[in-house]
Structure formats: structure tokens, C-alpha cells
Amino acid sequence: MTSAAAADPTVGELSEAEVLAAVLAQLGPSAAELGPGDDAAVIAMPDGRVVATTDTLVHGPDFRLAWSSALELGWKSAAVNLADVAAMGARPVALLVALAMPDRTRLSFAVDLARGLRDACDTLAPGCRVEGGDLTASDTLTIAVTALGSLDGRAPVTRAGARPGDVVAIAGDLGRAARGLDVLFERFRDAAGTPVAVDPSLLCDDERAALRAQLRPAPPILLGVAAAAAGAKAMMDVSDGLLLDARRLAAASGVTLALRADTLGDDPDLALRGGEDHALLAVFPAGAALPEGFRVVGDVIAGGADRVLVDGTAPSGRGGWDPYRDWDAARG
Amino acid sequence: MTSAAAADPTVGELSEAEVLAAVLAQLGPSAAELGPGDDAAVIAMPDGRVVATTDTLVHGPDFRLAWSSALELGWKSAAVNLADVAAMGARPVALLVALAMPDRTRLSFAVDLARGLRDACDTLAPGCRVEGGDLTASDTLTIAVTALGSLDGRAPVTRAGARPGDVVAIAGDLGRAARGLDVLFERFRDAAGTPVAVDPSLLCDDERAALRAQLRPAPPILLGVAAAAAGAKAMMDVSDGLLLDARRLAAASGVTLALRADTLGDDPDLALRGGEDHALLAVFPAGAALPEGFRVVGDVIAGGADRVLVDGTAPSGRGGWDPYRDWDAARG
Structure with missing residues (x-):
């Protein structure tokens, strides 16, 4: 064993308690009534409801580990x-993280991953913390996160509340994360197609921003709560591409969303079909003052044969992101 | 493709929506304010706190798939x-399930797994439902569950409340699940050590019960809430063996637990060291009326050099279950 390896053992060389202690040290003080360390955490939900979701x-x-750092x-x-x-219009208050790692994973990887979790909470949702979790061995590195949120007395903003006459708005990027994936697949694979480390010096500013997205x-x-407070009638996370997700919201509401291509940036097709942006798609009553950060992209009309129109025409194709289909089977 | 395979496609042959629909059909009606289908679930927490835990x-x-059915x-x-x-002394109200399956997994497997989740809730914690989840592709079948519970106005029962003079009690089996694992390893592997299907006709009643455990x-x-209502001062789930988990509770409380071997069944050593029973270890004030289902196994004494004594002597060894160590690396 080299001295570098001795200073950074694999998790398989350590006890669960040792890995856990190193991870917990990155998470900062608990903000909960009862944080990590018991059978379960106890987290305040002031209005008597909890919003709960999980994604892995x-x-x-x-x-791919060649492209993504642990952080x-x-x-x-x-x-x-x-x-x-x-x-949902809720304020995130806690994460629970089930982390399954191969035995060969370095402790520093687990520590950096924990720091990344905390940094994201501190930056994107101040006050939210990792309040519980689970460590397991697995052949496949898997990060299953559950997020809990508080509605603080407001009604949840579902996908089903859009009505004809409402306006459709977006907060956040569209298509940028998909552009970043294109950059990775096109520029950072070797001749055999295997992912290789990213060299940022090869990229222009626009490409670096896409990669970051x-x-x-x-x-x-934070605009989720702002939208709810401003009267949003329906809202969803755009994770699988605007076209597919807008169709889902429209179907849940029994309406059609009429979008305008000139509001969708330089590459409307990428904006419609690119996944993983996690923009917020929200529907507001006509005349509502939109929170800063939202831009109008269309109107709600009566439900027709097509759930989404762009400049009056139904876009072709399924129009979305599917993890089963849109990644190849290579590892790296 | 045979007609049997056509009637039971792999999840890789289906869309995420098709797999999801088949799984949701097994889960029964939601008991939540908002169940599966939106970005997140909304679940009532009457007293303004949520108990949350995750395990994978x-x-x-x-x-091993040779030994465990999907159900x-x-x-x-x-x-x-x-x-x-x-x-924690809480009433389970909802599960969120992140299910990562290889593409080759049959749809019937996912459906049976969902039915097993529901059956366990209906049997063990009536009123609790799967209210959210996530489906992902993975090389390694992984089931990450988050459970949410309500304290209904009571204080959480942590590991830290035991004090000298209290009595130590157990509800549930000790050592039986470990005995079941021994039966599997000793009786249901082929000459190469690969797990093979269980033939129940080869087992006596006691072995069948151990396998089931x-x-x-x-x-x-349900005895968790009953214990809290009866005044339990400390409690934990015995998942890694009584000896190791009792040491954890004793350390959190700053006490020593003095157990009596004659209360630990026919095989006290197995009861102390066998993992995965998920019995409840609880500490009650002296003289408390224990809920039916709990049995006294010892007393709390002032904290000493050893956190757990059995008949006055400190058992040797780490005395617990470690998933990194106690399974071999074989697959099946």
C-alpha cells in the first residue's frame, strides 16, 4: 500500500462506523429536532404536513465517474x-441519503460526496440539511436521496390546477444540461467511446456553462415557494424535457399548453427536448405578478387532441428524456 | 420470444410509465393528502413533526435471488x-421506495415486489402505504426505502433516556433470523457454494420458522407506539445483534445494561450475536406495566467500563452483524 492509499483507505478497509463518522463530519450541525444517530430523525413540519419525494x-x-467528481x-x-x-411550492427542510458504494471506493470520495450534498443545500435551499441516511456495500455506486419539505400553511401546487386563460411560465435553464451532455459525449470520450476526464481548457465559456448545468x-x-406565494395554480419540475413534462402537466390539468417558440431561447428544439434542467414550469392566473426569475412562455387553452402546441403546431415525437434509452451502456 | 416471456416482458422492454403503472396497481389507494403521481407526495403529520428513516x-x-422471492x-x-x-415510538404512515432494477428484470418481479411492500404494511403497520418512489435502471438490484412516521403528540423515544434502576425489555425474536441465514448457507448451496432454491420439504418446523424470520x-x-405510551424511556431496533445494539443504547444513555442469560432463550449466544431480527429493545421505569409482547431481560445499572454485562460478565468480541463482513462475495 502506498502512503497516499494509507492516508485515504477504501471504505471496504474500514468499519461502517468509521465511514459514517467521516461523512457526518461534512454535514454540519443538524437543524432538526433530532438529527443523525438514532433509529430515525425527527423533523419539524409546522403545518402538520410533510412533502416527500425520492430520486436516485x-x-x-x-x-460516469470519468466525468463527475464526488463533489x-x-x-x-x-x-x-x-x-x-x-x-410543490414547498420549502425543503431535510434530506435522507442512502449511499451504496463498492468496497473499493476511497473514503475521500464518500467525504467529498457528503460535502457536495451540504454545499447544494447551503447554496440552493439554505436551512435544509442531511438529517439521516444509510450506508451499504454494493457493486454499483448508487445515491438514493429522499427530500422532505414544508408547505408552511399553503396548499400544495400540483400539476392539475391549470385552466384555460392562465399563463405558462418558466424559471431556470432549458436545454443547457442536455447541451452539456452533448459536450461530454462528443468531446470527452476516447476512440473506443470510453469517457475520459474533462479538460476545461478545451472549452469555450458557453460550453463550460453547459457542462456545469x-x-x-x-x-x-427558492422560486418554488415564491411561485406558490404569487398564486401559481400548477407547477412541476422540468426534468425530462419541457415538451414531455409540459404534456404531463397539461394532461393532469385537462388542458393544452400553447407555447411560443420565440420565448424558448436560441435553440427552441433543444429547449423542448433536452432533459435534466430541473427548471420550474408554472402556471399563473392571467394578470398575476410573476416572481422575478420567471418568464412567460405561453398560455393555457382548452384541452385538445394535442397537449402541447408550439406556435400553434404540435411538435412531433415523444420529445423527452428517458434514462433507459438516452444513455448508452458504457461505463466510466 | 416464448409466449410466457411475451406475457411477462422485462422492464428493459417497457417504458418507465408502463412499469410504473403495473407497480402502482399493486399499492392500493393512497392514504395521503396527495399520493403517487406528482413531483412529491403530501402526507399528514398531525403534531407538526415527521419521523424519517431510510434503509436499503x-x-x-x-x-440472494436464489433464496428470496420478489414478494x-x-x-x-x-x-x-x-x-x-x-x-422511535412512532406510527408509520408512509413509505417512499426507490427501486433500481437491471433491464433484464421481469415485470412480474417488480409487481410482486410491490405487493410484498403493501402486504407488509397492511399486516405490520395498518394504514401505512407506499406514497411515492422512483424507478431507475441499475446493474445491481437495489431497494432503497424511506419510512415516515407520526409521533401523534408524544415525545420521540431515543436511545439516550435509560437511567440506572430502569428495566430492560425485548419484544420480538432474538437470533431466529441469524439461524435462518445459517440454514440457507448450510443447506441451500451447491458444491461450488452458489445459492440454490430452498426446498421447504427438507426442513423441520423450527427451521422453516427461522427461514421465515x-x-x-x-x-x-405496533409495539413501538405501545411502548412509548407505556412510558418507555429509551428504545431501539435490534438489527445488528442484541449485544452490539445494546452497547449502542447503553453508550448513548451513559449507562450499562445488565442482562440475564436465562431470559435469552435456548441459545443465548445466538440471541446476543445474531443480526436482522428487528426486535425492539426498550427501557422502562422500574415498576412500569409492560405492554403485552415485551419481556424483561435485565436492568440498567450505572455506566461502567463495559456497556453490556450478561450474568455480570462482559461478553467477548464485537458481537454484532456487519454487512461488509458477514456475507461472502458470492452472487445468486
């Missing part, structure tokens, strides 16, 4: 779950 | 999480 990142379908993986696994809480997304978490 | 079953370290895996993944909620455990979930 799996090595292979969801990320980025921790950050992203928090961010995508915080976005689902925000999309893919690897370390910063969805507008 | 991973193919390999935690189960048993669903059941066990629910039961072990319900036990952690019960150990390992594969389909039935911890006394």
Missing part, C-alpha cells in the same frame, strides 16, 4: 430532489 | 424500515 442517481445510467455527484443528487420539493445543476429552488 | 437492500450484501424482498424492505420508525421478518411494529 445510479452509476451508468445516470452518471458534483453529491451536489446533483441533492439538487434534483430539492427541485421536486420546490415544484449537466454536472452541477443549480435549479431555482 | 442491495443484491449481494443483503439478499419476500418487498416485504422485508418495508419491515426493516417500519421497525426503525417503531423504535430471515426472509420475511415480522417485527412487532
